[in-house]
Amino acid sequence: MAILEAVNLKKSFGGVVAVDNLSFSVETGQIKSIIGPNGAGKTTVYNLITGLLPPTSGLIRFNGQTITGLKTHTIASLGLARTFQNVRLFENMTVLENVMVGCHQRMGSGLFSAICRLPKFRREEKQTAAVALEKLALVGLADQSQRPAFSLPFAQQRTLEIARALAAEPRMILLDEPAAGLNSHETVQLGKLILKIRQMGLTVLLVEHDMELVMDISEEILVINYGKKIAEGKPAEIQDNQEVIKAYLGEDFKGR
Amino acid sequence: MAKNLRKLPSGRWGIAIFILCLALFPLLTVNNPYYINVMVFVGINTIIVVGLNLLMGYAGQISLGHAAFYGIGAYCSGLLTAKYGCSPWLALPAAVALTASVAYLIGLPTLRLKGHYLAMATLGFGMVVYIVLRQLSWLTGDSSGLMGIPGISIGRFKLDTDLKYYFLVWTMAVGVLMLSRNIVNSRIGRALRAVEGSETAARTLGVDTARYKLQVFALSAAYAGLAGFLYAHFMGFIGPSTFGFKFSIELVTMVVVGGMASIWGSVLGAAFLTILPECLRVAEDYDIVIYGLLLMVVMIFMPKGLTRTTVDLLKSRWTASPVSQTNEE
Amino acid sequence: MTTYSQVVQYVITGITIGGIYALIALGFTIIYNTTGIINFAQGEFVMLGGMIAVSLATTGLPLLCAALLSVLLVTAVGLLFERLAIHPLKGASIITLIIITIGASIFLKGVAMLIWGKDAVRLPSFSGDKPFHILGATILPQHLWILGITLSVMLLLHLFFEYTILGKAMRASAANRLAATLVGINVRKMAMCSFALSAAIGAVAGIIISPVTFSSYDVGTMLGLKGFCAAIIGGLGSSPGAILGGFLLGILESLGAGFLSSSYKDATAFCILLTVLFLRPRGILGRP
Numbered sequence: 040m041a042i043l044e045a046v047n048l049k050k051s052f053g054g055v056v057a058v059d060n061l062s063f064s065v066e067t068g069q070i071k072s073i074i075g076p077n078g079a080g081k082t083t084v085y086n087l088i089t090g091l092l093p094p095t096s097g098l099i100r101f102n103g104q105t106i107t108g109l110k111t112h113t114i115a116s117l118g119l120a121r122t123f124q125n126v127r128l129f130e131n132m133t134v135l136e137n138v139m140v141g142c143h144q145r146m147g148s149g150l151f152s153a154i155c156r157l158p159k160f161r162r163e164e165k166q167t168a169a170v171a172l173e174k175l176a177l178v179g180l181a182d183q184s185q186r187p188a189f190s191l192p193f194a195q196q197r198t199l200e201i202a203r204a205l206a207a208e209p210r211m212i213l214l215d216e217p218a219a220g221l222n223s224h225e226t227v228q229l230g231k232l233i234l235k236i237r238q239m240g241l242t243v244l245l246v247e248h249d250m251e252l253v254m255d256i257s258e259e260i261l262v263i264n265y266g267k268k269i270a271e272g273k274p275a276e277i278q279d280n281q282e283v284i285k286a287y288l289g290e291d292f293k294g295r
Numbered sequence: 296m297a298k299n300l301r302k303l304p305s306g307r308w309g310i311a312i313f314i315l316c317l318a319l320f321p322l323l324t325v326n327n328p329y330y331i332n333v334m335v336f337v338g339i340n341t342i343i344v345v346g347l348n349l350l351m352g353y354a355g356q357i358s359l360g361h362a363a364f365y366g367i368g369a370y371c372s373g374l375l376t377a378k379y380g381c382s383p384w385l386a387l388p389a390a391v392a393l394t395a396s397v398a399y400l401i402g403l404p405t406l407r408l409k410g411h412y413l414a415m416a417t418l419g420f421g422m423v424v425y426i427v428l429r430q431l432s433w434l435t436g437d438s439s440g441l442m443g444i445p446g447i448s449i450g451r452f453k454l455d456t457d458l459k460y461y462f463l464v465w466t467m468a469v470g471v472l473m474l475s476r477n478i479v480n481s482r483i484g485r486a487l488r489a490v491e492g493s494e495t496a497a498r499t500l501g502v503d504t505a506r507y508k509l510q511v512f513a514l515s516a517a518y519a520g521l522a523g524f525l526y527a528h529f530m531g532f533i534g535p536s537t538f539g540f541k542f543s544i545e546l547v548t549m550v551v552v553g554g555m556a557s558i559w560g561s562v563l564g565a566a567f568l569t570i571l572p573e574c575l576r577v578a579e580d581y582d583i584v585i586y587g588l589l590l591m592v593v594m595i596f597m598p599k600g601l602t603r604t605t606v607d608l609l610k611s612r613w614t615a616s617p618v619s620q621t622n623e624e
Numbered sequence: 625m626t627t628y629s630q631v632v633q634y635v636i637t638g639i640t641i642g643g644i645y646a647l648i649a650l651g652f653t654i655i656y657n658t659t660g661i662i663n664f665a666q667g668e669f670v671m672l673g674g675m676i677a678v679s680l681a682t683t684g685l686p687l688l689c690a691a692l693l694s695v696l697l698v699t700a701v702g703l704l705f706e707r708l709a710i711h712p713l714k715g716a717s718i719i720t721l722i723i724i725t726i727g728a729s730i731f732l733k734g735v736a737m738l739i740w741g742k743d744a745v746r747l748p749s750f751s752g753d754k755p756f757h758i759l760g761a762t763i764l765p766q767h768l769w770i771l772g773i774t775l776s777v778m779l780l781l782h783l784f785f786e787y788t789i790l791g792k793a794m795r796a797s798a799a800n801r802l803a804a805t806l807v808g809i810n811v812r813k814m815a816m817c818s819f820a821l822s823a824a825i826g827a828v829a830g831i832i833i834s835p836v837t838f839s840s841y842d843v844g845t846m847l848g849l850k851g852f853c854a855a856i857i858g859g860l861g862s863s864p865g866a867i868l869g870g871f872l873l874g875i876l877e878s879l880g881a882g883f884l885s886s887s888y889k890d891a892t893a894f895c896i897l898l899t900v901l902f903l904r905p906r907g908i909l910g911r912p
Contacts, residue, residue, distance in 0.1 A: 089499050091495060091498070091499070110498075110503075111498040111499055112498050112500075112501050112502055112503045112504070115498070115499050115500055115501035116501045120499065120500070123495075123496065127492075127493040127495060127496040128493070128496070129488060129489050129491075129492030129493060129496070129497075130492055131488055131491060131492050131556065132485065132488055132489075132492065136485055136488075139482075140485050140486065140489045140500055140502065143482060143485070143486055143489075143500055143501055143502050144501035144502075146482045148481065148482050148483075149483065150478065150483050150510060150514070153477055153478055153481030153482065153483050153484070154474050154477050154478060155477075156477055160481070163482075164481070164482075167482075204499075204500070206500075207500055207501055351719070357718075357719055357722075404901075404902040405901075405902075408901060408905055410718055411662050411718065411860065412856070412860075412901060412905050414718075414722065415852065415853075415856050415897065415901065416897075416898060416901045416902075418849070418894075419853070419895075419897040419898045419901070420894075420898065422849070422890070422891070422894040423891050423894045423895060423898070426890050426894075427891070429887075430887050430888065540845070540849070544723075544726050547719070547722075548723055551720065551723055555719075580734075580737065580738055581734070581738070582734075583730055583731075583733065583734035583737070584734035584735055584738065585734075586730060586731075586734070587727045587728065587729070587730030587731030587732070587734055588727070589727075590723060590724075590726070590727030590730065590731075591709050591724050591727035591728060591731065594716075594720050594723050594724045594727065595709060595712055595713060595724065598713070598716050598717070598720045
C-alpha cells in the first residue's frame with residue numbers, strides 16, 4: 040500500500056516550471072530515493088509535500104488522505120516529518136530542547152498549565168525530556184544533550200535534525216541531502232541510522248547526491264530532471280538506464 | 296539524565312534573593328522618597344519590557360508600537376474609574392482583557408508580516424492609537440488628558456503613599472516575571488523560541504507558529520495593559536504624550552539593552568533606562584544628547600545587551616570548558 | 625470657495641508636501657537598497673538641512689550659498705554617521721541597526737535643540753510670498769519652487785544612477801552584493817556613498833520646505849516617519865515606488881485633512897500604511 044502518492048504534481052515560479060507533471064508513490068515501510076542533478080526540483084518536491092509551498096496543480100495523498108492545501112503544521116501532525124538541506128536547527132536552544140520541540144504536538148499542555156506549573160505539566164515535561172533523550176540516544180547524541188545546538192560539529196547537527204524529526208513520532212520521514220558535508224565514515228554511520236529508522240517501521244524518502252549511499256540503502260529510486268520524471272525503479276535498473284546515465288550520472292559511473 | 300531534569304526549576308535562589316532585595320530596598324532609602332518613586336516606574340516598565348521581550352527576544356517578532364497597549368490599558372482603566380465610578384479592581388481585568396483583545400485583532404493581519412514590514416505595521420498601529428488618544432477630549436473632558444483617576448485600595452487599606460504603591464507594583468512585577476519564566480521553560484516557550492530559531496522548521500514539526508505568535512503578542516499586550524493600569528492609578532492623571540512613539544522606542548531599547556531572550560535582562564534594561572534619564576536630569580538640556588549617544592554606544596559595543604555581554608565576559612574568564620551551563624535566564 | 629476649487633487647493637498642497645515625502649522616501653530607498661538598513665535618522669537630515677540653512681541665511685549669506693553650504697554640511701554629517709556608527713558593525717541584527725539609527729536620530733535632535741533652541745524658525749521664501757490664483761486655488765511661489773526642485777532632484781538622481789560609474793556601481797551592489805564585490809566594486813564604500821547621498825537629498829527637502837512649514841529641532845521625526853510610510857506604500861526598495869508613494873501620501877493626506885478632519889491628519893498616513901501592509905505588503909510597485 041502506498042503511504043504517499045503524488046499525482047500530476049506541478050509547480051511553476053513565474054515562468055519557470057520547477058516541478059512538471061510529476062507522479063510517483065512511496066510504499067509503506069520503503070526506503071525510496073529521489074535523485075537528479077542540481078536544480079532538478081527535488082527540494083521543491085519536498086516543500087510541496089510538506090505544505091511549505093502550494094502546488095500550481097496536482098495533488099498529494101498521505102495515508103489515503105489528500106494533504107494538498109493543508110497547513111504545514113497540520114501535515115506534520117498527520118505523521119510526516121522532514122529535515123533540511125541547509126540544516127535548520129533552533130540555534131538558540133540546547134540540543135535536548137531542540138528535540139523537545141519535535142515532541143511538541145503530542146504534548147498537550149497549553150499556556151495556562153505552563154504558567155501555573157500544574158503537576159500534570161511537570162509530569163509531561165519530565166516524560167518529554169525522557170523521550171527526547173531516547174531519540175538522542177538513538178542517533179548517538181545523548182551525551183551532548185545540554186550543549187547549545189549551534190556548538191555541535193556539522194555532522195552532528197545533521198543527526199540532531201534527524202533526532203528532532205523522529206521526536207515527532209512520524210510515520211514517514213523526508214531526508215533532504217542528509218549526507219551533504221559528511222565524510223565517508225560519517226556517511227556510513229548515516230546509512231546505518233537510516234536503516235535503523237526503517238526497522239522502526241518508518242517509511243523513508245531520501246533526496247541525496249551521494250550515489251553510493253543511495254544505491255546501498257534504497258529499495259526504489261526516482262530520477263527527475265527539470266522537474267520531470269525520467270526513470271523509476273530498483274537501484275540496479277537505474278544504474279543500467281541509458282536515459283539516466285545520459286542525463287545525470289555521467290559516462291564514468293558504469294565503470295564503478 | 297537526572298541532571299537535565301533538575302535544570303527545569305532552576306533559579307529559585309535567584310528569585311528569592313531578588314525579592315529580598317526588593318523588600319529591603321525601602322529600608323535603605325527611608326529618607327528619600329524620590330528613590331521609591333523612581334522604583335515604582337522601574338517596576339511598571341519591567342512589566343511591559345518582560346512581555347515585549349517574550350515577543351521580541353523569544354519569539355523574534357519586533358513591535359515598535361507597544362506604548363499603544365500601555366496607553367489603551369491606562370485609558371481604559373482611567374476612564375472606567377474616573378468617569379464611570381467603576382472600582383479599580385473591576386477596571387483591571389477590563390483593561391487587561393481589552394488590550395489583549397485589541398492585540399489579538401491587530402495581530403491577525405500584522406503578524407503575517409516579517410522584519411521591516413512588521414516593524415512598520417506595529418509602528419503605524421502605535422501612531423494611530425496615539426493620535427486617537429490625543430483626540431479623546433470629548434471623552435476625558437480635558438484637552439490635556441484624563442484627570443481625577445482614583446487611587447487603589449485593598450479593602451479599607453488605601454495605597455496612598457509611594458511606598459505602599461511600590462509594594463503593589465513590585466508584587467505584580469515579580470508575579471509577571473515568574474509567570475514569564477514558567478512560560479519560557481515550557482512547551483509553549485520552546486515553541487516560541489523555535490519560531491525565532493527557524494519558523495519553517497518549527498512548522499514542519501507540527502508547531503502552529505501563527506497561533507503562538509498571536510498568543511504571545513496578546514500576552515505581551517496584556518502585560519502592557521496591566522502596566523497601564525498601574526501607571527494610571529499611580530499618577531491620577533494621564534495624558535497622551537506618555538504613550539507615543541518615543542516610549543515605544545524606549546521599550547524596545549530596554550529589551551535590547553537588557554538583553555534579548557533574557558527575563559532578568561528585562562529587569563536590568565528597564566531599570567537602567569528608567570534610572571538613566573533621572574540621572575541625566577542633572578545635565579538638563581544635555582540629557583537627550585547623552586541618551587542618544589549612550590544608545591548608540593551600547594548598541595555598537597554590546598549588541599547582545601548588557602546582561603549577555605557581562606555574562607559572556609565572566610564566562611570566558613572563569614570557565615575553560617565550552618560546554619557551559621546554558622542558562623536561559 | 626467651491627468644492628471644486630477646494631479640491632484643487634488640497635491637491636496642490638498635497639503635491640507640494642508629497643514631493644517632500646517623496647524625497648525623504650528616496651533617501652530611505654537609497655540606503656535600504658545598498659545596505660539593507662532602515663535609517664530612522666533620515667528625518668533628522670531634513671531637520672538639519674532646514675536649520676543650518678536658516679542659521680547661515682541669518683548671518684547675511686545669500687540664500688543660494690546658505691542652501692548649498694547647508695547641503696554640504698548635512699552630507700558631511702551623513703558620512704560621519706555612516707563611518708562612526710554603521711561602518712564598525714558587521715552582521716548586526718535588524719533590531720540592533722534600527723536602534724542605532726534611532727539613537728542617532730535622538731542624538732541629532734538633541735544637538736539641534738542645544739544649538740538652536742526650541743523655537744521654530746523660517747527660511748525666507750525663495751521669490752517672495754505674493755500668491756497667485758489658478759482654477760480658484762491659491763498658490764504660493766514657494767510651492768512651485770518645491771515642486772520644481774523636487775522634480776529636478778529626481779531627474780538628477782535618475783541620471784546619476786543611469787549614467788555615472790558611481791551610480792551604476794551603487795545600483796550593482798544593491799542588486800547583488802556578492803557579484804558586485806566580484807567585479808571589483810567596494811561595497812562598503814557604496815554604503816558610505818548611499819548615506820552621503822541620502823543626507824544630501826534630505827537636506828534639500830528640509831531647505832525647500834522650511835519657508836512653508838517652518839523648521840525646528842523636532843520636525844524630523846514625523847517627516848521621517850511619513851517618508852518611511854511613503855517608501856513602504858510605493859514598495860520598499862523601489863525608487864519609482866518611493867516617488868509615487870510620496871505624492872500619493874501627500875495628496876491623500878491633504879484631501880483627508882481638508883474634507884474629513886484636520887486633527888486626524890497624521891493618522892491618515894499611518895492608516896494608509898496599515899491598509900497597504902495588510903493588503904499588499906510589497907507595496908504598489910514593489911517586487912514580489
